[in-house]
Amino acid sequence: MSGNERDVMSAEIRLLHDAALAGDGAALCQLANCYFDGIGVAQSYEAALMLYEMACMAGDLDAARNLELCREYKIGAAAQHGTACSSASTESSPVECEQVGRLVY
Numbered sequence: 001m002s003g004n005e006r007d008v009m010s011a012e013i014r015l016l017h018d019a020a021l022a023g024d025g026a027a028l029c030q031l032a033n034c035y036f037d038g039i040g041v042a043q044s045y046e047a048a049l050m051l052y053e054m055a056c057m058a059g060d061l062d063a064a065r066n067l068e069l070c071r072e073y074k075i076g077a078a079a080q081h082g083t084a085c086s087s088a089s090t091e092s093s094p095v096e097c098e099q100v101g102r103l104v105y
Contacts, residue, residue, distance in 0.1 A: 009040040020051070025058030032063065045076035 013034060019027030032051035035044050049070060055063030070076060 013040040020054075023058055025055045025060030025063065028052075028055035028058060029060045029063040029066070032066070036066075045070075049076045 013031070016027050016031045016034070020031045028051050032048045032055060033039070034041050035051060036048035037043065041047075049067070052063045052067045052070070056067055
């Protein structure tokens with residue numbers, strides 16, 4: 001990745017971070033995806049799970065599905081305990097995903 005590509009990625013991460021701080025559920029979920037895969041940030045399942053939890057509490061259904069998948073595949077702390085979103089509806093149409101077989105992006 002060139003320096004220019006890193007700068008663009010950093011700017012995108014900063015924008016996601018700012019929207020996440022404002023409580024935007026979709027931005028929280030997208031930022032969690034970045035941490036899950038280590039895209040533009042250091043890879044961290046714990047940070048991803050925390051952000052998925054926050055996104056879920058903000059009403060983001062993709063985050064609720066991702067938390068459920070993390071529990072199913074025993075990834076990080078989500079495998080050890082339920083979350084505040086465990087009662088959130090994850091009923092939806094099937095989604096094709098890229099990570100963990102089905103992680104929602």
